[in-house]
Amino acid sequence: MTTNRHVPASAPTISEVAKAAGVGRATAARTLGGYGSVGAETRNKVEAAALRLGYQTNELARSMSTGETKTLGVVVADIGNPFFAGVVRGISDYCENRGYNIVVLSTDENVAKERSAVELLRNKRVDGLIVASAAIKAQSADHISAAVKRGTPVVLVDRAIRGLDFDTVLIDNRDAARLAVAHLISHGHRRIGFVWGPETASPPVSVSELLAAAENALWSDGERLQGYLAALFESGIEFDADLVTTTPKNREDAERGVARMLALPCRPTALFATEADATIGALNAIRRAGLGYPRDISLIGFDDNPWAGVIDPPLTMVSQPMLELGQRAAEQLINRIDGNRAEHSVDVLSTVLIERSSVTGPLNAGE
């Protein structure tokens, strides 16, 4: 009497099912795998045996011989961040319909981590990659080009990489910013602060210097800054270097940057924050300065969410289609995997400016 207690009976293989059904393994494989043709009677025998033994196909072995894993690799900065979580949800939903799964890795905006994430995923033989890259320029993105060159399709999401032409799904960063700032200008504002400017050692003094710095920022950040400058330019408003933060990208530093602006002899009458944390930082700074919005200062934030609507007064926000961003990226990638190749495509989704109550004219503003 063998006492193999706690030794879980390893899952039945297809050969075991074949034996139990009294047929050859190939026949069993055909009926269970749903390919080739099998006699009705044989099919029944096999299916009965499979059911009885509780057969489940081993996807690993299947992938081994078919060469496809039905799995996509997803590389983002931080899966805990609501924005990326939304994008991933979009990817995940679309994948479900097409029979794919995803394995997600976070990089914390660290290119080295991104590089090893991509490598790992390729070694796992994912069928394709969706990455929101931290790479600023082509030369730091060799891991991406290597992947596509060696046959792993890649689509970039949320951020393009300067100097690289790949399938990409983006939002209209520049226009979103331009429109938001134009909205402020249309309300009469001319001194408009920009929160989440490029992080620089010494504060940039000229527009060209600022644009150069933007070139070394993440794609989305750079684009939004350009949109801000474009809006000013279009209205003939002179750029003031004091009205752009150059602090590190986190809530506390954003708050510090805004606090500095608010302490200016001639402070801004409106603020445009280009990230969720920038928005919260700005809100904190406004309160700490003893000011109120929109009374003392108007405010537009980025990344709309339910809280922006319940806060008092409700915030005017730029809303990004996170789910759709992910969905489209997955769609584009899977189509390419399926061989429906097309020229490399860039998909640009629109944001929406949700007007609530944080913007008024500058009339009441201090000074």
Next chain:
Amino acid sequence: MTTNRHVPASAPTISEVAKAAGVGRATAARTLGGYGSVGAETRNKVEAAALRLGYQTNELARSMSTGETKTLGVVVADIGNPFFAGVVRGISDYCENRGYNIVVLSTDENVAKERSAVELLRNKRVDGLIVASAAIKAQSADHISAAVKRGTPVVLVDRAIRGLDFDTVLIDNRDAARLAVAHLISHGHRRIGFVWGPETASPPVSVSELLAAAENALWSDGERLQGYLAALFESGIEFDADLVTTTPKNREDAERGVARMLALPCRPTALFATEADATIGALNAIRRAGLGYPRDISLIGFDDNPWAGVIDPPLTMVSQPMLELGQRAAEQLINRIDGNRAEHSVDVLSTVLIERSSVTGPLNAGE
């Protein structure tokens, strides 16, 4: 001259490396796989060849023969939800340190989807499963017990399953609720509304009826309700069925439920919302009723987040350790996979009541 343009050279195998290095495949495998022992000179030859050919180990094949995928399956209600996104981030971080990866699936609180997710993951031969189950009781969780029975370790996160003893990582739901409500009571409140009560056809009229309904709710929801009732009981406050919502679990219905309470002849002087969406719904209802907090009604919400601190007045909230929840779950699971088995353990993490400014005495309240 063969024109195999665009046919990406398939990744070099270990045999090719072996041949290129002039050694047997096993030797190459040993040096590249980092096991067994190899002569210094041979090792160099192999490594050089591997580097030259750009060899990368095929994890699929490796998993095939080792029987482990170094991959964990994660099943949650919605990866797009900030709470689960945080938990997943915690899992992901811990996994990275132990050399594991995760594939994440969302179920939308649908047990059928959960069942097939678990099945799929097992077919992919994940080494273990972390699941925030939608199953209320043991009988609807056979997919979980089947998994552990057949040798796939499982740890439950955020929710236990009634009648099932598995490794679990939870927060102190009942205490969190009890303390929050006690906090309200200590400020003098006696009519305290509970938002996110069990969804029932006909409103429950007695405590026992309510408790019965709680038994058919998600673990966390049921526990929080029990904590609420316990706090009332401890202070000798009589339960009023009118003060518990029985609406479906979403923001709009929560708002509707609160609106009903606020329209009561003798409305509550305080509210306890046990979910992020419940909190937002409550906030909306309060505003729509033309009331203000904490002046007209005190409020404690659940799932602290940055916005709760910038909203005006800042909200007193229960804060959950999302990252740690995920971390501990991953730790427990990987330890079990590594064979450091122990008796089934239940890990309960503490929440924190973050006091801000949404709670005062009921003195000013209507009535």
Next chain:
DNA sequence: CTGTTAGCGCGTTCAC
């Protein structure tokens, strides 16, 4: 220390 050989479980020719 090294090379040979046998699987892992499944898909896929190829004869029967």
Next chain:
DNA sequence: GTGAACGCGCTAACAG
């Protein structure tokens, strides 16, 4: 319509 045999790339046990 059916079954035998081979290959995917790697690890592992066994000789040498």
